[in-house]
Amino acid sequence: MGRRPTNNRNLPSLGRRLSELNRLENLSPSDLERIERIMREAENLDRFNIEDLIIVSDRPTPDAREDESKPTLRARDVSRTIEDALAEPQLPAERDALKVVAGSVLERLREKFPGTLPDGPVKPGDKGAELPVNTEALAKLIRVAAINRSEGQSSVIWDDGINQLIVHPGRLKATVTEGRIRIDIPVEADGLRASMQVPFSVGSDKRKTGLVMATLDRPAGNAMVARIWGDPLIALAHGALVDVAGKMAGASGRDAENKELVVRGLTARRGQFTVETQAEIPLRRFLR
Template identity: 50%
Template sequence: MVRRPTLRREGGLGSATSGTRLRDLSRVPGLSVTDRQRLDRIIEDAGRLGGNLAEDLVIDRNPTRVFDDLGDFIGNTVKPKDLSEILANVIQRPNIPRQNQLHFVTTTLIDEIRKKSPKALPTIPVGKGRKGADLPVTTSGLTQLLRLAAVQLSENENSVIWDDGINQLVVHASQVTATLTEGFVRIDVKVEADQLRATMQIPFAVGSEKRLSGLVMATTDRPAGNARVARVWGDALIAFAHGALIAASESLAGASGRDAQNKRLVPRALVARRGSLVVESQARFVFKEEQQ
């Protein structure tokens, strides 16, 4: 059952110190465009009721409502620093299995977040196609997840040799790094060949707060770095970096909740800011074939 947040007039049984004025919510930083538009409509509707309702009405800071009218999850905000600090502690644990490291780490990470902030993640099934929790990671946190994903893509080897029959390239999967700026994720991959050591840079244009793009992303035709490596191995390096980014996002989103069919949530969007990346999760859409 969906429960709505408690609303009351200031000066009644409660006071403004235990809540936030409705109009003040419009100045809260970090609201999405959709949320801000919804809030503006609520304030406008409240103003039509007369008096100073929009000024006097107070909303509890800890609402009991779980989903909004559209069925999207509402939860406490997870801070990128908090998530990444927990992630760093989880990765240092000695009992991480060699197989499925990424899945183990993200599952353990989400369990720890639930303990610290129980209302930050959905605990009941998310409706089909509806939005789940937002999962923000810092640059260092994303780097840690990408390394796990890259090693997983490399058959659980920290370094692998790529061989096309003529050329060979050593790819250090466990040493990939990430750089985050507004709307961009850059993944750096360290490689080696005969008398050559280089760092290849693969940039991806993803979503930003001003330009939402879901999981659609774009990159250059070749990575930056050594020209010969880019010419011979450019496509493979781009696919490798893209695969690691998607795998890390899928694992993080999947660990954060389940849908009505008990399937793991999936990523629906990546939003990059300077120093952090938000992975937005959602429940899968159900197609007719799945309903039969």
């Protein structure tokens, strides 16, 4: 076993990536102050390279030419298939709509694009397919996931005993840029109508971060809503994004023990979000 060599000169600093979060609209002075504080704390993290912790096997990798010849899925094909699956008749409320949609999407992709998804069991730890989707299709899947998390309701009322907030999971939007994804959640309260923005810094083509994600301690948008409902709003956005990735990965293939594949990593480029998959590594391997 060995460590993967890295070249820090070619990797964007964490501080520089976090600094781009302050370009979001509707940031209050307190939001800007928190970003500055996070950036100052991140200066020491810039010297730390997460890829130095990635342990890779000394087993020879497959021939590069073989990887290049293997067909891969394109974002437009995956996105079009998602659109087709979501156009089907409405699913029964008692079913996991996201799991059904993901299963339908991957089944259609397997039929339409042979060889792009694993045909047989994937060995423990081995990589599966990469599943790219465009922003619009991703937003639709996130809405399905958020509605699932809201007991099947496209609009819900949150009540903490003192305050109430109307949240619209069925109207969530997404914006995907290099290494970042932002989820906008429409809310209402006492005549207020606002969009709360939850940004996540994820991996990119140049910097792989696996499942590591970073965000602010509060959503951007209305300061009072962020103060009272910040944590639940972040949880809704994060949970919906993780649900989408997990269900898509699980429907893409199986491992040698017939378990669903899991998420290996998340990457974002402008207008495209990609879920990388792999077979789970059994914990017993490390308990010998």
